[in-house]
Amino acid sequence: MHKTPKEETVIPTVGHWMDGQLIEDTARTQPVYNPATGRSERQVALASVQTVEAAIAAAEKAFPAWRNTPPLKRARVMSKFKVLLEAHADEIAALITAEHGKTLADAHGELQRGMENVEYASYAPELLKGEHSRNVGPGIDSWSEFQALGVTAGITPFNFPAMVPLWMWPMAVVCGNTFVLKPSERDPSSTLFIAQLAQEAGLPPGVLNVVNGDKEAVDTLLRDPRVKAVSFVGSTPIAEYIYAEGCKHGKRVQALGGAKNHAIVMPDADIPNAVNALMGAAYGSCGERCMAIPLVVAIGDDTADKVVEALKVEIAKMKVGPGTDDRNDMGPLVTRQHYEKVKAYVDSGVAEGATLVVDGRKVQVAGHEEGYFLGACLFDHVQPGMKIYQEEIFGPVLGVVRVASLQQAMQLIDDHEYGNGTCIFTRDGEAARYFTDHIQVGMVGVNVPLPVPVAYHSFGGWKRSLFGDLHAYGPDAVRFYTKRKTITQRWPSAGVREGTVFSFPSSR
Numbered sequence: 001m002h003k004t005p006k007e008e009t010v011i012p013t014v015g016h017w018m019d020g021q022l023i024e025d026t027a028r029t030q031p032v033y034n035p036a037t038g039r040s041e042r043q044v045a046l047a048s049v050q051t052v053e054a055a056i057a058a059a060e061k062a063f064p065a066w067r068n069t070p071p072l073k074r075a076r077v078m079s080k081f082k083v084l085l086e087a088h089a090d091e092i093a094a095l096i097t098a099e100h101g102k103t104l105a106d107a108h109g110e111l112q113r114g115m116e117n118v119e120y121a122s123y124a125p126e127l128l129k130g131e132h133s134r135n136v137g138p139g140i141d142s143w144s145e146f147q148a149l150g151v152t153a154g155i156t157p158f159n160f161p162a163m164v165p166l167w168m169w170p171m172a173v174v175c176g177n178t179f180v181l182k183p184s185e186r187d188p189s190s191t192l193f194i195a196q197l198a199q200e201a202g203l204p205p206g207v208l209n210v211v212n213g214d215k216e217a218v219d220t221l222l223r224d225p226r227v228k229a230v231s232f233v234g235s236t237p238i239a240e241y242i243y244a245e246g247c248k249h250g251k252r253v254q255a256l257g258g259a260k261n262h263a264i265v266m267p268d269a270d271i272p273n274a275v276n277a278l279m280g281a282a283y284g285s286c287g288e289r290c291m292a293i294p295l296v297v298a299i300g301d302d303t304a305d306k307v308v309e310a311l312k313v314e315i316a317k318m319k320v321g322p323g324t325d326d327r328n329d330m331g332p333l334v335t336r337q338h339y340e341k342v343k344a345y346v347d348s349g350v351a352e353g354a355t356l357v358v359d360g361r362k363v364q365v366a367g368h369e370e371g372y373f374l375g376a377c378l379f380d381h382v383q384p385g386m387k388i389y390q391e392e393i394f395g396p397v398l399g400v401v402r403v404a405s406l407q408q409a410m411q412l413i414d415d416h417e418y419g420n421g422t423c424i425f426t427r428d429g430e431a432a433r434y435f436t437d438h439i440q441v442g443m444v445g446v447n448v449p450l451p452v453p454v455a456y457h458s459f460g461g462w463k464r465s466l467f468g469d470l471h472a473y474g475p476d477a478v479r480f481y482t483k484r485k486t487i488t489q490r491w492p493s494a495g496v497r498e499g500t501v502f503s504f505p506s507s508r
């Protein structure tokens with residue numbers, strides 16, 4: 001039976017934000033699910049090549065005036081923007097939870113870390129001061145300044161829909177660039193909402209544009225010659241592709257990829273403290289963090305036994321359910337497809353002979369039978385050859401590997417293809433110093449399980465966790481989003497006027 005137009009359920013569409021306007025676009029769409037219910041409450045527009053080109057054109061048009069806006073005025077927009085983010089924090093967190101599934105407290109946490117990047121961006125006049133040397137030669141002064149690139153772009157993952165975009169565009173725009181952002185199509189609403197707040201804070205139309213979409217939108221950004229730099233955060237296979245394709249098209253690219261972070265537990269560690277830290281690092285946000293800890297490397301069987309026993313006790317206390325209920329510690333996985341993928345990893349761990357100490361596969365949440373809930377899983381006796389050791393699972397699955405010495409543990413970490421984060425739990429300062437000095441990983445914690453750098457340092461992994469030269473946000477972002485120009489100047493006067501010189505100028 002046909003429904004009359006009035007009876008038809010209209011699913012709201014998350015569109016694009018371009019030149020200061022919301023663009024409705026239903027030509028090509030895909031459903032966005034609430035992971036706690038398994039229902040689709042909205043759909044997201046998938047931009048065509050033409051739509052992305054229009055966004056790039058808006059960014060290009062806005063660039064000359066924005067480039068010439070004094071850095072202090074650009075920074076003031078960021079200060080106002082931060083106030084608006086604080087004022088709307090509850091709405092933003094609710095949007096994140098409704099599409100990503102993480103708990104509201106966790107959504108507030110990611111927003112807070114994102115706001116710290118906005119705060120750092122508001123130091124722009126200080127960050128862009130450049131370097132000046134007087135009298136590099138007789139009557140000659142020289143200075144370096146950091147000039148904007150033009151139109152820049154960012155492509156972001158589902159797991160931090162507020163924070164990761166805030167790693168990118170605030171720093172890009174305070175440096176005088178304009179920006180086109182392509183958020184994850186799985187949870188796009190909070191990102192779009194935040195972009196509109198930036199305009200309310202005074203960001204001129206066209207300086208920040210958001211296009212929702214998939215590979216078609218991404219490829220357009222990578223190939224369009226008007227886009228000068230691309231920042232990417234996501235899985236390693238896509239990061240590799242973005243880096244190669246962007247570089248091929250003459251762009252500056254930084255592409256942050258996946259991870260498999262190890263935590264070493266030494267025999268002298270404060271075990272209850274380490275286990276509490278590991279619980280949050282392994283199961284917080286359902287393990288969907290690039291700085292999550294999915295592997296514990298315990299030194300000695302005695303340490304491993306104590307860690308496994310204590311983890312079992314803590315896991316039994318965990319509450320799994322919708323992120324909107326503040327009694328829950330862990331929400332659902334992001335999509336049904338991802339849920340199936342993580343469950344298949346648990347099956348493979350069992351098949352490969354690891355000991356499944358806690359099996360979260362049977363977890364059911366009453367009233368949410370269609371939600372993508374997986375309980376915490378804990379494996380013991382994980383071996384380096386196993387798929388659950390080697391590959392990024394991105395779910396609530398923690399594996400314990402048993403080794404005999406710190407050297408063996410460090411060798412395992414160094415041999416792994418990823419090098420995003422790692423940490424050591426110990427009371428031995430000498431061991432910790434040796435570890436931080438030698439380990440081949442970009443971000444290292446000592447008794448700190450998630451060593452995510454604060455906004456005034458920079459974030460990035462080593463090996464196949466990052467493609468490019470500079471890390472994300474903080475001081476490296478100023479370098480990434482600007483090009484250095486060095487000017488050498490002399491004003492001839494009677495005192496310093498020289499005759500013709502044919503030899504190479506030097507300060508001989």
Ligand code: NAD
Nearest residue numbers: 156157158183184215218233234235238256257258259290
């Ligand atoms: P993803 O790689 O699937 O998607 C990331 C972005 O790339 C999305 O915007 C998506 O639309 C786009 N994309 C997907 N397939 C594409 C294709 N074939 N061509 C062009 N673009 C494509 O990643 P995800 O599942 O959204 O996020 C999880 C991954 O991100 C994990 O691997 C995690 O470790 C990683 N991550 C890394 C960091 C870091 O800082 N290193 C931070 C957060 C997440």
